[in-house]
Amino acid sequence: MVKNYFKTAWRNMLLNKANSFINIAGLSIGLACVIFIVLYVQDELSYDKFLKNADHIYQVNLNGNIGGQEFIGGGTPPPAGAALMNEFPEIETYTRIYQPGNTVVRYEGDHAANYFSEKHIWAVDSNFLQVFSYELKEGNAATCLQKINSIIVTENTAKKYFGNSSAVGKTLLLGDEKKPFTVTAVLRNLPTQSSLQFDMLAPISSYPAVKRFSWSWVWLQVITYVKLRDNFANNDAAIKNLEAKFPSMVKVQAASAFKRIGQPFDEFLKNGGRWDLELQRLTDIHLYSAGIGSRLTTLGDINYVYIFSIIALFIIILACVNFMNLSTAQSAKRAKEVGIRKVLGSVKQQLVKQFLTEAMLYSFISTVIALAMVALLIQPFDQLISKSLSLSSFFTNYIWLFILALTVITGLLAGSYPAFYLTSFKPVLVLKGMGAVKTSIGSLFIRNGLVIFQFAVSTILISCTIIVYKQLRYTQTKDLGLNKENVLVIANTNRLGSSEKSFRDELLKMPEISNAAVSTSIPTGYEFTDSYVPKPSGNKEQLAKDISLTSFIVDENFIPTLQIKVLQGRNFSKEFSDSASVILNEAAAKQIGWKEPIGQYLEYPGGDNQRFKVIGIVKDFNIQSLRSTVAPFALFHTSSKTYDLGTMYISARVKEGQISSAINKLQKQWKSFTPDTPFEYSFLDEEFGALYYSDKRMSIVFSLFTALSIFVACLGLFGLAAYTAEKRRKEIGIRKVLGASVQGVVTMLSKEFIKMVLIASLIAVPVAWWAMNKWLEDFAYRVNIEWSVFVIAAAVAMFIALTTVSFHAIKAAIANPVKSLRTE
DSSP, X not given: OHHHHHHHHHHXXXXXXXXXXXXXXXXXXXXXXXXXXHHHHHHHHTTXXXXXXXXXXXXXXXXXXXXXXXXXXXXXXXXXXXXXXXHOTTEEEEEEEXXXXXXXXXXXXXXXXXXXXXXXXXXXXXXXXXXXXXXXXXXXXXXXXXXXXXXXXXXXXXXXXXXXXXXXXXEEEETTTTEEEEEEEEEXXXXXXXXXXXXXXXXXXXXXXXXXXXXXXXXXXXXXXXXXXXTXXXXXXXXXXXXXXXXXXXXXXXXXXXXXXXXXXXXXXHTTOEEEEEEEEGGGTTTSOTTTOOSSSOOOOHHHHHHHHHHHHHHHHHHHHHHHHHXXXXXXHHHHHXXXXXXXXXXXXXXXXXXXXXXXXXXXXXXXXXXXXXXXXXXXXXXXXXXXXXXXXXXXXXXXXXXXXXXXXXXXXXXXXXXXXXXXXOHHHHHTTOHHHHHHHHHHXXXXXXXXXXHXXXXXXXXXXXXXXXXXXXXXXXXXXXXXXXXXXXXXXXXXXXXXXXXXXXXXXXXXXEEXXXXXXXXXXXOEEEEEEEEOSTTOOOOOOOEEEEEEEEOTTHHHHHTOOEEEEOOOOTTXXXXXXXXXXXXXXXXXXXXXXXXXXXXXXXXXXXXXXXXXXXXXXXXXOTTSOOOOEEXXXXXXXXXXXXXXXXXXXXXXXXXXXXXXXXXXXHHHHOTTSOOOEEEHHHHHHHTTHHHHHHHHHHHHHHHHHHXXXXXXXXXXXXXXXXXXXXXXXXXXXXXXXXXXXXXXXXXXXXXXXXXXXXXXXXXXXXXXXXXXXXXXXXXXXXXXHHHHHHHXXXXXXXXXXXXXXXXXXXXXXXXXXXXX
């Protein structure tokens, strides 16, 4: 019996080649899209789960409030890990990471010296590889970080420095002082699903900065992880209870550190401050760190996982809807077949199985084609989303079971309605030619409803695509309060030592360079944030509590180089001694509440209670993406020595059209100052563009899947239009004989579909508005959702529908009426 079902299904498929092609094309494209999205979602959800006891490891975050500025960050005080382990038995151990910044690493081999600037060298505690079970190729995880000048490299890093020879025992020279470190182990290359991505590991004890601030609870330059005991891991209630005990511990531990910087902790809390520790599950870091950020890796976004999962669901439903529509549209042809089968003794259950078998056959063939499409296109898709997806994950992650289940579910979903609808005809009425008439109203209602659903989904996706594009374009065109164009940035100029300013002065002599500045950071770069105390001049009453300020240390050329507007007061100048001066942005002056900020003072508790006189107010300028509002910000002069980050930048404004020449001269100049140090540069506009890289990449993928979903919907509409034109062939012939024009016939056939697209647009507008409103909530600066977006989306959907339908409408309208009427 089953064999007969498949044989009959195959014959029907060959008998209706056009419909079969449309069904298979729609289902295979839909299934291919779903498989791609499943691979992406599975990859995003698998981060860090390969690590042994990954569910026991938690990142410690700091949830703070300084001067009314709320923040959650992954940076923690150096003593936090030890304090947590000593105070709470739930915590088995801790380990820390410190990032020293870009470091020049050299290997002076037998023939020539290799040197590279390493961005991903980390200083870690000696138990790091016992907490994080990364696989070693050579060495012992328990001992490889015990010695102070030991270092671990990954396979790729080892090959870069030592070629194919063994790395263990070789010596690398780190930093400008060429401090020797001995390679004690080689790590297997890290999986792409690791939220921690590094090239080298050195003992944290080798970096004096961490030891120097081992007492501090306000120096937030280390990332701390704790490993919980078995009874508490993955237990949300236990974690909440544990976190509830942290504030009392912090109050005791941090008191002396806050007092040391001149700010009693009790007073800090009384003034509305907060300094709480929180735990974040390691496996949640990649997708659930919005608002927290990461210094260690590029993060994902759980919202994109949700969005693409919904798109996958929509696409497969659209493909199934096509199948249902075309099957019910062909009901008149299949009705007599059903009637004859029933007369010959077939029962409804057998007929249902027959039609479901046909749907399953379509689904199986479509799945095979979809898998072939995925195999051919997986590399371009990888490049598009910057991942390393592989077909091998079908088997390692049991995705093949999902695909098998998807094939069956798709077949059942696509074939269920046609199966029960077609088998409901009564044989007597069908054989008299009345079966279709009796059920036409219900059939028509459902079929039209499915078409409306298809184009409602298409209009929603078109609307969302337009709004995403408008927002991303807005991020590129909004006035940032500075001019990011043609600004070349040279990183780590502190490697020049005392020659840094001399190097800058040489740049200023170049005809291609209009200005150049030295600073501790650049917009989009590392942010140093600390607490300051407003101190009004004279005996005036203090207007504000402590304020949290992000700041750069800059020279007098920084503001003119980036073309930042000075609203009040003046810029730093060589004509003045500005070591005790500060320039604030509008946001800082507003939060403090000074009506006349020029001449007022800020006190920095972290720097021996240094006092800085406010000499200028600049227009607010963005230093991060438009997802964040402009925070209170300060500029200190390079002569102030307020703090030392160990990294410096030179920003050079290059004249229009002279970038290539400037780069060549800059590189030669760099080599003349420091011949054995890599020359590294970037452009400020590209750094800003990188802030939206993930959004841009996802918008391209979103647009691609939107286009494919519309194509799938159009396939069904194309087949439905063909059926409508064929069904009304004789009517069209009579109308043409009676004088109807080609335009009139086309309008008559298209009118029904136009109505459905209009209804679909009305349904789509509120859904698309709600979805995009939720997405735009992540942006502090956002475009307005205008009604014109939905008009354009509806017009595009209408155009696509009319273009699809017009082929068959025009074909039917220009056909010779004699051919359609000669049998009457």
